[in-house]
Amino acid sequence: MTLLLSVVIPLLNEEENIPILYQELMEVLVPLEEEYEIVFIDDGSTDRSLALLRDIQQKDNRVVVVSFRKNFGQTAAMAAGFDYATGDVIITMDADLQNDPKDIPLLLAKIKAGNDVVTGWRYDRKDAFINRRLPSIIANKIISKTTGVNLHDYGCTLKAFRKEVIKSVKLYGEMHRFIPAIASGMGIDFTEVKVNHRARRFGSSKYGISRTIRVVLDLMTVKFLLSYSTRPIQVFGLMGVVSGGIGFLLALVMTIQRQFFGVPLSDRPLLFLAVLLIFIGIQFISLGLIAELQARTYHESQNKPVYHIKKVYRTEDGEQVVRESDGWPIAN
Secondary structure, eight states, rough: OOEEEEEEEEEEOTTTTTHHHHHHHHHHHHHEEESEEEEEEEEEEEEEEEEHHHHHHHOOOOOOOOEEEEOHHHHHHHHHHHOOOOOEEEEEOOSSSOOOOGHHHHHHHHHTTTTSEEEEEEEOOOOOOIIIIHHHHHHHHHHHHHSSSSOSSSTTOOOEEEEETTTOOOOOTTTTGGHHHHHHHOOOEEEEOOBOOOOOOOOSOOOGGGGGGHHHHHHHHHHHHHHHTTTHHHHHHHHHHHHHHHHHHHHHHHHHHHHHOOOOOOOOOHHHHHHHHHHHHHHHHOOOOOOHHHHHHHHHTTTTOSSSEEEEEEEEETTEEEEOSSSSSOOO
């Protein structure tokens, strides 16, 4: 079966790399027995990147160029690429020549083998160890442990997705690196493959270690979305019950001490702690109830399901029929 392949490439100030990247893509994509398109997202470049992309697009109608008014960041560029891509399979990669286009057939083969998401693993990464590779190693272990989706390299942009999976994922903040973890909540099949990683030839990295704090905060968001997005009362309510229960027990003990043993309470800070814990417990439970209302509004106002369907097997007119899903429930 012939597939339409979309290659999504976000970039910022990569004028030296664009002509080489385009040539390398042509050497890989043209021999494929697939239709293809290339979607470049210019994330507010201030060099000649946009001019070069427009020149390429005028010569090749399989190229789409999306130009941002200003720099919105890599996640926003990814989101725009997914919105404008029309392919059955969407492959993402960087424009800095460190991802090798020759790995595209490998990712495509893994998709055809039945995987919904294929992620690249830069097992021989050509970056500085202290400020790039070491933080990445630590981050990958933390993300894998937190999300339960074990990958060696969350930061590798070279990935492949089935359209129905990635079109259901909404990206904010720095969440593009968490796409496999977010999509795992849909019950997808994913795999990780070793890919070639090359040293940067021109320019410098636009994304450094300064993003660490933002990534950690987004990781907390992803963990909450994966575990409690449809039942927030279970996390806030639990904290409220624990806090309020401890406060109530402390207050009960001090009440017994005062009533039966004459222990004064006016000079005991523990009394204030008990009252504080009780009020904190009430606030957590109230927050959980409000979050429950918001979760229901989120799902019901947009008709979002709390489940995702891969296929439906049914009998129609006496024949067994298998219907593919686009990631949402299939209606009659």
